Amino acid sequence: MPSRRARRGSGRCGRGAVPSAAVGGPGRSTQVGKRDGQRGGLMEGSRTRRFVWALPALMIVAGAAVDLTTSPNFSAIPLFAAAPLIAAPFFSLASTVRTAGAAFLVVLAIRAAHGTLGHVVPLTELLTLVTVSALALVINSVVRHSNEQLASARVIAETAMRAVLPTPDDRIGGLMVAARYEAAQADEFVGGDLFAIVDTPHGVRLVVGDVRGKGLEAVGAVAVVIGAFREAAEQESSLEGVAQRLERALAREGVRRGGLDSVEGFVTAVLAEIPVGSDVLRIVNRGHPEPILLHGGGELQVLAPAVPALPIGMGLDVWPDRSDEWPMPAGATLLVYTDGLSEARNARGVFYDPAGRLRGRTFPGPEELLSALTDDVRLHTGGRTTDDMALLAVGRPDTGPQGPRRP
Known part of the structure; x- marks a missing residue:
């Protein structure tokens, strides 16, 4: 689900866009392009709504014009019958009745003006119109009932995701934090992407992962992973121990559910640790897209593991977990994301390249980084993303002669 900052920084998914140079150009262009994209989308939606609202009346006017300007033997009853049918799925019950x-x-x-009201054909036309209008009222009732059920399901799904993926604080353990959940579709709230970050006695620890699957079952698996992570992050002395706790938690969930297929029940994840009072960054990568570490001056590193590992929950524990270490100096920002970002394609089928788009760019802080990134990926895809994406950015404040400042 979208976080508090996601709504403030970028609206909802599928909303505005920025020029392709925005990630590499001035920060202002990001916001300008975003506002332009949002304004264009709103204008397009407003025009469509006005046309839909006017269409039933246009049908009636067109029918009257045809009937009054042609022979009495010619009937425009199909146009009149179309008016309530068009109104049924879009209008309220009262508006459909009025139409x-x-x-x-x-x-x-018109039939009275033509003096044919008592004839068989005009009476048949009126009976047809009454029958079609009754059908339109039935359609309206079914659509309204379906919309109510869908709205209820959306509220339940969004509430579940809010409970499972609470918005992290802006500051955790002296680090600056920003998180986003961008749904593939504007009306979808349930997915398998996850993130969590906690301040522990061992330092700040975080997880970003992607549960295979969608829907409420995916939310259940997300809850299992995050619950196990929060407990293990406090108790385990090593990041490798945290990863093994997640492995055991998924195994228990598989037993409880009667067994999870190793192809269907796995989770790709990155676990990271930033120890207290240290500029070291430790990462365990279990089959997940490689995180990016951004430094001052636009330099960045793609943090590839020394030894690739399988996703959590595949049941193939053929080697022990090993954490990799990198320096994370003051002013650096860690970006961890799910494959909804790196596998986003444009109209030509070209994948989005986060490292290539971010290289040479600097940001005031994690929040600005995620705002620019989500805007740019929407531009790359034309707003037509096919997978959810979770983003987590953690920045170590820069320390200069005047004290700490935002990176």
């Missing part, structure tokens, strides 16, 4: 009534009264008035 049907207006169509009926116009047909009645």
Whole structure:
């Protein structure tokens, strides 16, 4: 689910965009492009809504014009019948009734003006219009009921995701933190991407992962992983121990659910640790996209593991977990993300390259980094993303002669 900062910084998923140079250009262009994209989307949606609202009336007006300007033997009843059918899925019940009534009264008035009201054909036309109007009211009732159920399901799903993925604080253990959850579709809230960050006696520890699958089952697996992580992060003395606790938690969940397929029940994850009073960054990568460490001056590192490892929960524990270490000096920012970012494609099928798009760029802090990144990936894909993405950025404040400042 989108975090508090996600809503403040970028609206909802599928919303504005920035020029392709925004990530590498001035920070202001990011916000300008984003506002332009949002304004364009709102104008497009406003025009569509106005057209839909006007269409039933246009059908009635067109039907009247045809009937009044052609021979009495010619009937425009299909246009009148279309008006309540068009209104049914979009209008309220009262508006649909008014549309049907207006169509009926116009047909009645035209037939009376032609002096054919008592003839068999006009009576059949009126009966047809009444039947179609009754069908439109049934359609309206079904659509409203379905919309109510869908709205209820969305509220439940969003509440579940809010409970499972609470928004982290802006500051944790002296580090600056920003997180985003960007849904692939604007109306979807349930997915398998996850993130969590905690301040422990061993330092700040975090996890970003991707549970295979979607829906409420994925939320259940996310809850298992995050719950196990929060407990293990406090208790385990090493990051490798945390990873093994997650492995055992998923194994227990598989037993509880009658067994999880090793192809369906795995989680790719990056676990990271920034010890207290140290500029060391430790990472255990279990089959997840490689994190990026951004330094001052636009330099960055792609943090590839020395020895690749399998995702958590595949049941193939063929080698022990090993953490890799990198220096994380003051002013550096760690970016961890799920494959919804790195596998986002444009219209030509080209994957988004986070490292290439961020190289040479500096940001005031983690929040600004994620804002620019989410805006840029929307531009790359044209707003047509096919997978959720979770983003977590952690920055170590820069320390200069005047004290700590944002990186």
